Amino acid sequence: MNLLFSRALENEDATVAMGRQLADVLHLGGVIYLKGDLGAGKTTLSRGIVQGLGHTGKVKSPTYTLVEPYELERVNIYHFDLYRLGDPEELEYMGIRDYFSPETVCIVEWPDKGTGFIPKPDLAIEMRYVGDAREIAISACSSRGQELIEKLQSDENK
Template identity: 55%
Template structure:
């Protein structure tokens, strides 16, 4: 499958990258956000939501587990599973109800929900490099591959 790597420097760059990602993720349902604490996962989500037309504060769902954002064309759900001790907790909260055809779910710490999450479309890995971040996009499903097709060219414009 497709894999793309980018180097970003600063919070503004991460947010702008998220805005560009919003243009290609319209037809995917699940994006996993992987990276250590403080890597910029929520900043990326803030940019993505801005790119989709959301106006308002974007906070980390660390304590609430999920933050919903209802937009005209799509429901966005931002999950942070860092504090989930057992994936069964997600079943009790009805996590499967969030993964509808017209929703986009962005999941931080997806390994904590192993066995409860559907097939991922795109994996995003954020790692520390020098004074910035390396962001890797990896298509896992056919929807993900279609979304990443041409993303490099879109960023160059």
């Protein structure tokens, strides 16, 4: 299960647009892991996803709150940033399992810090610097993830 989708992202607008494209295929829910160095565009991509799913307000980074909820008409989105998490067991105390269901979209930045307390992803996204631009690589980690990547590829070829 290692279907891959990749693309160069030349600037912030391209990163937000990629997030919106992901939103088009994520409308039925999914778990996304976002990996990459600080400043690689994880929160910018998340903004595109959240806005693409219908949120019209500001999209904040949950760096200090651990989770930023967006309860929308069509779908609930939970954006996690585990960068400042001291101990993964803290996630159990905040009721982390209650956020994850088949109908929600859960975006998890720095997922390695929550190992053992968060479900496996449908999509694992790696963002990295390539010169002044960035590159995104999306891997399927479940059959649902594979369906999502196939839809992304199909939309690309239209």
